[in-house]
Amino acid sequence: MNLNDVLSNRPIPEALQEKLQAEIGQNEKIRFVIVGDLTTEGQYGDCLLAVTESRVLCIESGDTVPFALPLCDISSASVRRLYSNAVLYLNKKAALRASFAVVALMEAVAKGLSDIGEDPTAENLTETVRHLIEKEQCFCPKCGRALIHPGAECLNCISKGRLIKKLSAYLKPQIKPILLSIIISVITVIAELVPPYVTKTLVDNVIPQKNIRLLCGVVAFLLAIYVLQAVIATFRGNLMRLTGAKIIFALRSDVYKKAQYLPVSYYDKTSTGSIYARISNDTNTLNNFMLRVTQEAIVQFLILIGIMIVMFCMNWRLALLSLAPVPVVAIGARFFGKKIKPVYHRIWTRWSSISGLLSDTLPGIRVIKAFAGEKRAIEKFDRYNNNWLKEERRASFLTSLFPQSVNFFITCGTLIIWGLGGSWTIHGVAGMSTGLLVSFLSYAAMFYVPVNFFANLSDSYQQALTSAERLLDILDAEPEADLGKGNAVGTFKGRIEYKNVSFSFDKTDKTLQNINLTIEPGDIVGIVGTTGAGKSTLINLLMRFYDNYEGEILVDGQDIRTIDMESFRSQIGFVQQEPLMFHDTIFNNIALADPDLPVEAVIEAADVSNAHEFIAAMPDGYDTVLGERGTGLSGGERQRISIARAIIKNPSILIFDEATASVDSETEHLIQGAIERLISGRTTLMIAHRLSTLRRANKIVVVDNGQIIECGTPAELMAQKGKYYRLIEIQNMFEEAQRRNEDERFDMGG
Amino acid sequence: MTVRIWIDNEDTRITLREGLQLDIVLPDGKSFNNLTARRLFPISKHNEYVTLLDENGKEVAVIRSLEKLSRESRAAVSQVLQQSYFIPKIEAITDIRDKYGIFHITAKTDHGNCSFKVNARTRSWTVLPDRRVILRDTNDNRYEIPDHEQLDRKSADKYLF
Ligand SMILES: Nc1ncnc2c1ncn2[C@@H]1O[C@H](COP(=O)(O)OP(=O)(O)OP(=O)(O)O)[C@@H](O)[C@H]1O
Ligand SMILES: [Mg+2]
Numbered sequence: 001m002n003l004n005d006v007l008s009n010r011p012i013p014e015a016l017q018e019k020l021q022a023e024i025g026q027n028e029k030i031r032f033v034i035v036g037d038l039t040t041e042g043q044y045g046d047c048l049l050a051v052t053e054s055r056v057l058c059i060e061s062g063d064t065v066p067f068a069l070p071l072c073d074i075s076s077a078s079v080r081r082l083y084s085n086a087v088l089y090l091n092k093k094a095a096l097r098a099s100f101a102v103v104a105l106m107e108a109v110a111k112g113l114s115d116i117g118e119d120p121t122a123e124n125l126t127e128t129v130r131h132l133i134e135k136e137q138c139f140c141p142k143c144g145r146a147l148i149h150p151g152a153e154c155l156n157c158i159s160k161g162r163l164i165k166k167l168s169a170y171l172k173p174q175i176k177p178i179l180l181s182i183i184i185s186v187i188t189v190i191a192e193l194v195p196p197y198v199t200k201t202l203v204d205n206v207i208p209q210k211n212i213r214l215l216c217g218v219v220a221f222l223l224a225i226y227v228l229q230a231v232i233a234t235f236r237g238n239l240m241r242l243t244g245a246k247i248i249f250a251l252r253s254d255v256y257k258k259a260q261y262l263p264v265s266y267y268d269k270t271s272t273g274s275i276y277a278r279i280s281n282d283t284n285t286l287n288n289f290m291l292r293v294t295q296e297a298i299v300q301f302l303i304l305i306g307i308m309i310v311m312f313c314m315n316w317r318l319a320l321l322s323l324a325p326v327p328v329v330a331i332g333a334r335f336f337g338k339k340i341k342p343v344y345h346r347i348w349t350r351w352s353s354i355s356g357l358l359s360d361t362l363p364g365i366r367v368i369k370a371f372a373g374e375k376r377a378i379e380k381f382d383r384y385n386n387n388w389l390k391e392e393r394r395a396s397f398l399t400s401l402f403p404q405s406v407n408f409f410i411t412c413g414t415l416i417i418w419g420l421g422g423s424w425t426i427h428g429v430a431g432m433s434t435g436l437l438v439s440f441l442s443y444a445a446m447f448y449v450p451v452n453f454f455a456n457l458s459d460s461y462q463q464a465l466t467s468a469e470r471l472l473d474i475l476d477a478e479p480e481a482d483l484g485k486g487n488a489v490g491t492f493k494g495r496i497e498y499k500n501v502s503f504s505f506d507k508t509d510k511t512l513q514n515i516n517l518t519i520e521p522g523d524i525v526g527i528v529g530t531t532g533a534g535k536s537t538l539i540n541l542l543m544r545f546y547d548n549y550e551g552e553i554l555v556d557g558q559d560i561r562t563i564d565m566e567s568f569r570s571q572i573g574f575v576q577q578e579p580l581m582f583h584d585t586i587f588n589n590i591a592l593a594d595p596d597l598p599v600e601a602v603i604e605a606a607d608v609s610n611a612h613e614f615i616a617a618m619p620d621g622y623d624t625v626l627g628e629r630g631t632g633l634s635g636g637e638r639q640r641i642s643i644a645r646a647i648i649k650n651p652s653i654l655i656f657d658e659a660t661a662s663v664d665s666e667t668e669h670l671i672q673g674a675i676e677r678l679i680s681g682r683t684t685l686m687i688a689h690r691l692s693t694l695r696r697a698n699k700i701v702v703v704d705n706g707q708i709i710e711c712g713t714p715a716e717l718m719a720q721k722g723k724y725y726r727l728i729e730i731q732n733m734f735e736e737a738q739r740r741n742e743d744e745r746f747d748m749g750g
Numbered sequence: 751m752t753v754r755i756w757i758d759n760e761d762t763r764i765t766l767r768e769g770l771q772l773d774i775v776l777p778d779g780k781s782f783n784n785l786t787a788r789r790l791f792p793i794s795k796h797n798e799y800v801t802l803l804d805e806n807g808k809e810v811a812v813i814r815s816l817e818k819l820s821r822e823s824r825a826a827v828s829q830v831l832q833q834s835y836f837i838p839k840i841e842a843i844t845d846i847r848d849k850y851g852i853f854h855i856t857a858k859t860d861h862g863n864c865s866f867k868v869n870a871r872t873r874s875w876t877v878l879p880d881r882r883v884i885l886r887d888t889n890d891n892r893y894e895i896p897d898h899e900q901l902d903r904k905s906a907d908k909y910l911f
Contacts, residue, residue: 038836042836043861043862044838044859044861044862044863044864045862080769080770082833082834082836083792083834083837083892084835084836084837084890084891084892092769093768094769099889099891100889100890101889101891103889269869269874383879506890
């Protein structure tokens with residue numbers, strides 16, 4: 001049998017192919033092969049698990065004896081996720097070990113094999129595996145990044161292009177001022193080339209002939225040139241600064257715009273501090289570089305060419321000699337670039353840890369003070385700051401060593417002109433005159449300015465490259481997948497279905513496992529469970545904060561991933577577990593969905609959520625400006641504002657994640673009443689620890705350890721005497737005890 | 751809250767059973783079976799504070815330090831830990847290439863040679879104060895570089911830290 005055609009997640013390594021060929025029988029058909037990367041002993045090495053119509057084969061590289069098991073003899077199959085690796089156990093025996101790269105496949109196989117009784121020739125299992133392998137192999141052929149769905153365009157590759165292409169998009173709108181500036185710089189170049197030439201006339205003709213009138217003419221001419229230069233320089237400087245500001249403006253606003261559309265998972269992995277650093281510093285660095293390239297570089301290049309032409313016309317031999325140091329400088333610049341780039345990378349990393357620390361600790365200043373942690377915070381900051389200084393020191397040494405060495409070589413270049421040119425002048429060979437030598441020396445001095453410039457360009461090039469990479473990281477990152485863009489929905493009826501949904505934040509653990517749940521329109525669903533069970537995660541998936549889950553979630557029969565994101569989210573009112581306010585007025589915080597909402601609607605919403613009263617009592621009322629993250633409000637007040645914020649959208653689906661966790665029982669009662677009025681007819685999901693909150697719920701879902709363990713009407717669950725029953729019991733007991741306590745205290749007082 | 755059982759003497763017997771599970775017999779004769787060992791500090795402390803969980807994930811006891819156990823018990827626990835925790839120590843990086851913000855790394859580790867991808871865009875690595883580096887690849891596998899200053903400067907250092 002040809003092993004190349006066998007379904008497998010990776011090509012089967014040759015050594016294993018031979019072993020496998022030796023094991024399988026003549027007419028035995030291999031269904032699929034899973035190639036792993038570890039031996040059962042925990043060393044890197046190839047291994048495989050092959051499933052045929054009748055048995056499972058496990059083969060490892062090395063001398064380990066292959067292990068075979070008839071499908072009908074499998075009594076148990078399971079996968080244990082360990083740390084960075086997972087083991088597939090068949091009948092309690094470790095059959096295959098692999099790193100997390102293949103863990104999803106292993107789990108599918110384990111599940112299929114443990115149900116092998118219903119699928120005796122592993123046909124269905126093969127289909128599942130084929131599906132998974134196809135999904136996993138759905139990556140961009142160019143860059144190898146995973147694609148959202150098979151055949152999707154790789155956002156990385158289409159938008160990446162070359163750096164220049166990407167950045168030139170920012171230069172394009174400014175093309176007019178840039179071109180204008182280049183044109184006038186041609187005038188500057190000519191103006192700069194003139195004075196040394198005039199020197200020649202001065203030395204060779206004017207002074208020997210003692211011609212005062214010509215001298216006055218020359219001086220006046222030079223004055224005119226200098227005035228012209230000054231005027232042009234001022235104009236150009238102004239033009240360039242403005243152009244630069246416009247480029248930064250566009251770049252910064254694009255980065256921020258993009259940052260808004262990045263998926264939540266991007267923020268799980270990237271510190272906000274590093275994003276601040278990009279928006280504030282990197283845009284600047286990059287802009288400086290772009291201006292340097294488009295402006296300075298062109299001017300300097302023209303000067304370089306101009307001077308070379310003039311020098312070669314004046315005396316080609318001397319001109320050739322003065323070029324001698326150029327190759328040295330060029331090679332040096334390359335070398336320097338290689339050395340300095342990693343240093344800039346490290347400086348950037350250090351700097352972004354500092355800004356990360358800042359954005360982490362300053363908003364948390366109350367916590368630091370409460371734990372008398374000021375000194376420790378300072379120490380930590382100093383440590384980070386020191387790390388930065390260390391790298392900066394290395395960079396500053398390199399960046400000052402290099403230009404100085406360049407200078408040295410260049411000065412050596414002028415020495416050649418002094419020496420040889422001088423002796424040629426003395427001996428009168430090669431058409432040399434004193435005036436020629438003097439003006440040649442001035443040109444040589446001017447010539448090295450652009451040489452030096454280009455040598456040092458590699459420094460700012462490296463710096464810019466680092467910045468550009470950071471910026472492109474955001475600009476090129478895949479935004480939240482919005483495959484159904486344009487597929488807007490009207491109002492939802494509110495039927496929600498979870499079908500075989502499994503999800504893990506990272507591969508180390510499954511946060512949600514095989515969730516199946518149907519919620520009918522108008523249902524009021526209470527979601528309960530111990531903390532960390534996965535309740536909020538369940539909601540986060542519905543909100544489409546993460547979309548890399550297995551299975552599907554349907555609303556009104558449509559896969560939510562195919563619905564236009566904006567219209568989808570605007571249909572859902574979500575009161576988050578940790579209500580976050582912005583540094584803005586209370587009014588704007590409530591009218592977050594649309595600042596143009598009528599004032600009365602806002603007041604109405606605030607009233608419904610029981611926030612109106614306390615807002616009205618504030619001196620500035622709805623105009624009260626909250627501090628960053630909503631400081632200035634109590635926890636319960638914040639919660640009430642976030643309820644107002646959710647209901648004002650008039651959503652067809654309402655979600656409350658612990659909406660009344662931090663208010664007292666009386667306020668809770670009030671809010672509860674308000675919510676009850678509000679939810680009539682809308683599908684409502686309520687997560688609550690206090691089960692009394694859920695008395696209106698007609699359906700209770702108990703989540704435990706990422707799974708739904710009970711689901712039904714409250715009465716059904718009470719009759720089941722399962723987890724829900726126990727939770728109710730405990731809370732009743734607790735409340736009873738509390739009441740008794742209160743009574744006692746009351747008695748003692750009375 | 752129940753009192754936590756600390757294991758820090760030679761009198762506790764810990765034995766290995768198949769499937770990386772442990773049975774223990776405490777000095778007072780109480781015994782627990784089918785326990786899973788898990789490090790409380792998988793990155794900073796390899797041989798201290800190992801918690802033992804029963805089948806429901808409930809903690810039964812905590813080993814203070816492997817050093818304090820009898821030789822046989824220590825061997826049993828070490829074997830389980832070694833098998834469960836797979837954090838290859840990178841001895842040398844043989845090749846590192848930056849492709850569109852993803853580092854393709856080939857490395858020599860104490861568990862053999864391997865190649866993996868690390869996302870450079872999200873900087874999926876942590877540099878600890880003692881110069882150790884914990885890398886996390888695109889599949890959420892962990893790798894450790896014991897001392898990044900020891901690693902040859904040209905490759906990893908250049909790109910990563
Ligand atoms: N961004 C994240 N990255 C990795 N793991 C996460 C993330 N958010 C949550 N988790 C983990 O997922 C699990 C479920 O979390 P979730 O927030 O859904 O719990 P919950 O049921 O809402 O708990 P609670 O009642 O305390 O709010 C937890 O173990 C948590 O540690
Ligand atoms: Mg929660």
